[in-house]
Amino acid sequence: MNDSTHAIRIRPGGPADAPVVLDMLDSAVAWMNARGNTEQWGTTPYSQKPGGVARVERYMTENVPYIAESDGTPVGALVLDSGPSPQMPIAPAGEPERYVRLLVSDRQYAGLGIGAALLAHAAEETRRAGVELLRVDCWAGGGGELVAFYERNGFTPTDRFLVDAWPGQVLARRVA
Numbered sequence: 491m492n493d494s495t496h497a498i499r500i501r502p503g504g505p506a507d508a509p510v511v512l513d514m515l516d517s518a519v520a521w522m523n524a525r526g527n528t529e530q531w532g533t534t535p536y537s538q539k540p541g542g543v544a545r546v547e548r549y550m551t552e553n554v555p556y557i558a559e560s561d562g563t564p565v566g567a568l569v570l571d572s573g574p575s576p577q578m579p580i581a582p583a584g585e586p587e588r589y590v591r592l593l594v595s596d597r598q599y600a601g602l603g604i605g606a607a608l609l610a611h612a613a614e615e616t617r618r619a620g621v622e623l624l625r626v627d628c629w630a631g632g633g634g635e636l637v638a639f640y641e642r643n644g645f646t647p648t649d650r651f652l653v654d655a656w657p658g659q660v661l662a663r664r665v666a
Contacts, residue, residue, distance in 0.1 A: 497560055497561070497602075498558050498559070498560055498565070498566075498602065498603070498604060498607045499558070499559045499560075500556050500557070500558050500559075500568075500607065500608065500611045501556065501557055501559065502554075502555070502556060502557075503550060503555030503556055503557040503567060503569075504550055504551075504555065505547065505550045505551055507550055507555065507557050507564065507567070508543075508546050508547050508549075508550045510557075510564045510567075511546050511549070511550070511555075511557075511564075511567045511592075511594070512536060512537045512542070512543065512546050513537075513596075514564075514566070514567060514594045514595065514596050515531075515535075515536035515537070515542075515546070515594055516535040516536050516537050517596060517597055517598070518531065518536075518594055518595075518597060519531050519532070519533070519534070519535055519536055520535070521597040527632055529629075529631050529632065529656070530629040530631065530632065530636075531629075549569040549591060549592055550569075553569045553570060553571045553591055554569065554570040554571070554615070555567065555568070555569045555570075555592075556568045556569075556570075556608065556611060556612075556615075558595070558604050558607060558608055560599060560602065560604075564596070565595060565596045565598075565599040565602070565604050566593075566594065566595035566596065566599075566604035566605065566607075566608050567592060567593075567594050567595075567608075568590065568592065568593050568608040568609075568611065568612055569590070569591040569592035569593075570588050570589065570590060570591065570612055570615060570616075571588070571589045571591045572586075572587065572588065572589065573587060573589050574589050574591075574625070574627065574660075575591060578627065578651070578653070578658075579651050579652075579653065580627055580649070580651060580658075580660055581649075583623055583625060583662075585622075585623060586620075586621045586622075586623070587621060587623040587624065587625055588612065588615065588616040588619065588621050588623070588624050588625075589624075589625050589626065590609070590612055590624070590625070590626035593605060593608055593609070593626070595608075605639065605643070606642075606643055609640075609643045609644075610643075612624055613644070613663060613665045614665075616665045617665045617666065621665070622664055622665060622666035623662060623663075623664060623665070624645075624662070624663045624664075624665050625648075625660060625661065625662045625663070626640060626645060626660070626661050627651075627658050627659065627660045627661070628640060628658065628659055628661070629656065629657070629658060629659075630650060630657040630658055630659035631656075631657050637659050637661070640661045641661070643663075644663045645661035645662060645663045646661060646662055646663070647659055647660070647661050648660045648661060648662050
């Protein structure tokens with residue numbers, strides 16, 4: 491079940507990976523904030539947000555996590571589920587689907603194609619499960635750079651949504 495792309499190895503994740511995933515999320519918040527983006531994930535480190543640690547621990551035990559490694563060092567994480575978070579205003583697809591609940595990479599390794607490799611792995615795992623639809627949601631603010639990233643990786647925008655003032659976009663990819 492290992493995948494290699496550009497010296498990136500993808501392996502199944504588990505509860506022992508929760509601390510490294512939290513570190514990646516914390517560094518992503520700091521990286522975004524340093525670039526002037528305080529809207530996407532706020533300014534509080536993920537590990538200090540109410541429920542943040544518990545959420546990552548649930549991802550690692552209740553969902554299907556994967557860890558991307560480069561030379562044995564964790565550099566990214568992906569969490570798949572069978573649908574969107576019930577806390578989000580996103581309707582189920584109405585057909586079997588896999589849903590990207592988390593995609594994060596260590597910003598120290600930016601430019602290695604970690605996110606693209608993890609999304610390719612998600613598509614392959616979706617196909618392997620006999621499911622044709624892979625979806626994800628993301629922040630749609632800031633000029634749409636994150637939406638464009640998913641489009642470059644084979645996703646098509648479908649529904650937009652708002653959580654308070656936070657603009658979101660659902661994207662879908664057919665993998666069959």
